[in-house]
Amino acid sequence: MPVAFRNKLPLALLVAALAVSAVGLVRVFADEYKSGIPWSEPRVIDPGASGSVPSDAVVLFDGDNLDAWRGGNRWKIEDGVATASGGGITTKQSFGDVQFHVEWAAPEKVTGSGQGRGNSGVYFMGAYEVQILDSYDNKTYFDGQAASIYKQHPPLVNACRKPGEWQTFDIIFKAPKFDADGKLVKPAYMTVIHNGLCVQNNFELLGGTSWDMAPKYTAHADKLPISIQFHGNPVKFRNIWVRDLTTEEPTK
Numbered sequence: 001m002p003v004a005f006r007n008k009l010p011l012a013l014l015v016a017a018l019a020v021s022a023v024g025l026v027r028v029f030a031d032e033y034k035s036g037i038p039w040s041e042p043r044v045i046d047p048g049a050s051g052s053v054p055s056d057a058v059v060l061f062d063g064d065n066l067d068a069w070r071g072g073n074r075w076k077i078e079d080g081v082a083t084a085s086g087g088g089i090t091t092k093q094s095f096g097d098v099q100f101h102v103e104w105a106a107p108e109k110v111t112g113s114g115q116g117r118g119n120s121g122v123y124f125m126g127a128y129e130v131q132i133l134d135s136y137d138n139k140t141y142f143d144g145q146a147a148s149i150y151k152q153h154p155p156l157v158n159a160c161r162k163p164g165e166w167q168t169f170d171i172i173f174k175a176p177k178f179d180a181d182g183k184l185v186k187p188a189y190m191t192v193i194h195n196g197l198c199v200q201n202n203f204e205l206l207g208g209t210s211w212d213m214a215p216k217y218t219a220h221a222d223k224l225p226i227s228i229q230f231h232g233n234p235v236k237f238r239n240i241w242v243r244d245l246t247t248e249e250p251t252k
């Protein structure tokens with residue numbers, strides 16, 4: 001090392017040490033950032049034990065009856081389980097943005113293939129379907145398999161359990177918004193958790209899900225019922241509840 005530089009080394013170290021200390025001092029005396037938005041306090045909700053119903057949920061089926069649904073009298077209820085039969089069911093209550101929970105099981109006895117095996121579905125607002133299907137070792141078009149947004153987006157992964165085994169869907173649905181002229185202002189979004197795995201990540205819907213038409217939006221009310229499809233297969237259901245998210249945005 002040249003002598004001239006060696007003599008300057010302690011000075012350089014001193015300058016560096018002072019600089020580091022100065023940064024530290026700025027941090028100590030800097031003001032904490034506060035947004036200034038006077039949020040209201042989020043409500044305290046008892047989530048219940050794992051697998052139970054949160055205290056603020058609207059219970060749609062707890063094993064006793066399907067009184068919360070139109071068409072529920074057609075389904076068979078046995079041992080706390082409702083089996084799809086004779087037609088779909090539709091909630092008597094209307095909903096907008098929601099967190100929806102359902103447990104379902106495809107028939108244990110495997111019959112049919114593709115779309116004909118354990119087919120059902122959860123419909124929001126009568127227009128937007130998350131597919132229920134026995135997609136365990138059962139090939140079909142990917143945007144029609146279990147947990148797809150029907151004909152719009154396949155699930156990110158196939159999280160299906162075997163036929164007869166209980167499966168969970170937790171769906172966060174954001175309703176679309178239309179202006180007074182029926183023009184779309186904000187599209188619908190869906191997040192789907194299938195058996196604990198995120199399989200739809202805030203997917204922006206292109207419109208209603210249809211078997212024979214390209215997706216498109218048709219104006220509708222801010223709140224509408226939720227339906228569960230009967231597609232000819234005796235799919236089983238239990239523990240269905242929904243939380244209204246339209247009232248949960250903390251006020252400012």
Ligand code: MG
Nearest residue numbers: 119120121132
């Ligand atoms: Mg279906």
